[in-house]
Every structure is written in structure tokens, then in C-alpha cells.
Amino acid sequence: MNVAALTFYILSGVLLTSAVMVVTSRNTVYAVLFLILAFFNASGLFVLAHAEFLAMILVVVYVGAVAVLFLFVVMMLNVELGSLRESMRRYSLIGGLVGGILGIELMGVVIAWNTSPEALDLTSAPLVNYNGMSNTQSLGNLLYTHYALIFQGAGLILLIAMIGAIVLTLRTREGVKKQKLGDQIGRQAKESVRLIDIPSGSGI
The missing domain is CATH 1.20.5 (Single alpha-helices involved in coiled-coils or other helix-helix interfaces)
Structure with missing residues (x-):
């Protein structure tokens, strides 16, 4: 076993473990952290497949923006674990059905790929290099x-x-003061500032 194969198995194992922990973790903050770990390992697999651009996009976009945003949202919302457990019990049957369908589809793809006569030629084919x-x-x-x-x-x-x-999240409420940019930009100095001459000693 060479170094590339060993690295592939390590990254794949950590990726699968992190994906399972994302779903099974009871703490939502830990789930997001495991999701970030899964993204990092997936980017490592892209590097092994000579897809450096996809690896960089995965780290910059998903880890640097989406996952960190999820983490801050989860920490600020302070989600109650009791409501999460109740929701999991309520939708466990539908979730199990969808998960079973996805598992069967993935197994079909893997079996079709392993039994396809063109699979060996595709895996052993060199990477296409467009004019260097x-x-x-x-x-x-x-x-x-x-x-x-x-x-x-x-x-x-x-x-x-x-x-x-x-448009769907826009809410118009009455009694709320709003800025009118046209009126603000069109105001003159004489309309905004008023000078008052107060006699000395009279006070305000």
C-alpha cells in the first residue's frame, strides 16, 4: 500500500465518521464542528483526485462561510434539546424511509460501477490536460x-x-419609521439647520 492509498483511506474514514457524528450528535454545536471536519477531509480527497480548485472552493465557501455561519446561528439561537428530540421522534419514520431510499440508490450506484466493464478503463485513464x-x-x-x-x-x-x-420574508408593519433616501438627499442646509440669536443672559 502506497502513501496515496493510505492517505485516501484515512481521509475517507475520518470523513465517514464525521458525517455519522453530524447526524447522531446531541449537541448542535458539536454537530456543526463535525460538519466542518467532514468538509476538510472531503477537500483532502479532492486534492488526491487532482481537483485542487474544487478543494479550495470547498474550504473557502463551505468551511469559511456556510459552516461558520451555521455555527454562529446555532450558538445564538440556543436551540433546546428537548424540542429537537421531540422533532426527531415525530419525523423518525419519514427520515428512516428517505434514508433507506438513498442507501439503496447509493448501493445500486456502487454495484453498477464495480460491475461495469468501462469502470476499469475510466479509473486507469490519465487526466485530461488541455494544452498544458x-x-x-x-x-x-x-x-x-x-x-x-x-x-x-x-x-x-x-x-x-x-x-x-x-420578497417572501419582507414584512410591512405600520407605525415603524423608515428612511426616505430621496427626501434625505434632497434636503438643503437651510432646511436642516436653524440659527437662533439668544440675547445674552436670558438663558435657554
Whole structure:
């Protein structure tokens, strides 16, 4: 067993253990910390697969932004463990059914991959190198040339989803003072400042 295979098994084992601890941990803060550990090990697997760009994106986006945001939200909300246990008991049947379906699908994919005659050729094939470009350059070349319209369409869908979330969460309440930027920008100095000449000794 070489160093790459040993590293793969170590990262995979820690990744699977962290994923199980995310689901089974009773403390939500610990669950988020195990999720961060799982992301780090997944990025290590991407590095072993010569996908450095995906590993960097996984660390920067998911660990640096999403997971840390989850951690702060969980710590600030102070979620009660009793309500979580009650919710787990209520939806345990549906969760087990969905988990069983996903497990069967994953087993089907693994069995089909191991029994496929093309699997050995795909695993032993060398990495495609586009005119000496690196992994990041090759990915950018594919995204912005061959899949440019699909990439722009995905960005448009995300923009629509963001606008929809803002519209759905917008609440208009009466009696709340709001800023009127047009009125504030259009104000003149004579409308904002008033000079009063107070006689000496009269006080205010």
C-alpha cells in the first residue's frame, strides 16, 4: 500500500465518521464542528483526485462561510434539546424511509460501477490536460466556453431564488419609521439647520 492509498483511506474514514457524528450528535454545536471536519477531509480527497480548485472552493465557501455561519446561528439561537428530540421522534419514520431510499440508490450506484466493464478503463485513464493548462484553467475554459449558457442560466436561477426569498420574508408593519433616501438627499442646509440669536443672559 502506497502513501496515496493510505492517505485516501484515512481521509475517507475520518470523513465517514464525521458525517455519522453530524447526524447522531446531541449537541448542535458539536454537530456543526463535525460538519466542518467532514468538509476538510472531503477537500483532502479532492486534492488526491487532482481537483485542487474544487478543494479550495470547498474550504473557502463551505468551511469559511456556510459552516461558520451555521455555527454562529446555532450558538445564538440556543436551540433546546428537548424540542429537537421531540422533532426527531415525530419525523423518525419519514427520515428512516428517505434514508433507506438513498442507501439503496447509493448501493445500486456502487454495484453498477464495480460491475461495469468501462469502470476499469475510466479509473486507469490519465487526466485530461488541455494544452498544458492546469486544473483550474481547464475548468474555467469548459465553464466559460462550452457551458457558458448553462453557467449563466444557473446564475440567473440563483438570482431569482434570492429575490424570491427577499420578497417572501419582507414584512410591512405600520407605525415603524423608515428612511426616505430621496427626501434625505434632497434636503438643503437651510432646511436642516436653524440659527437662533439668544440675547445674552436670558438663558435657554
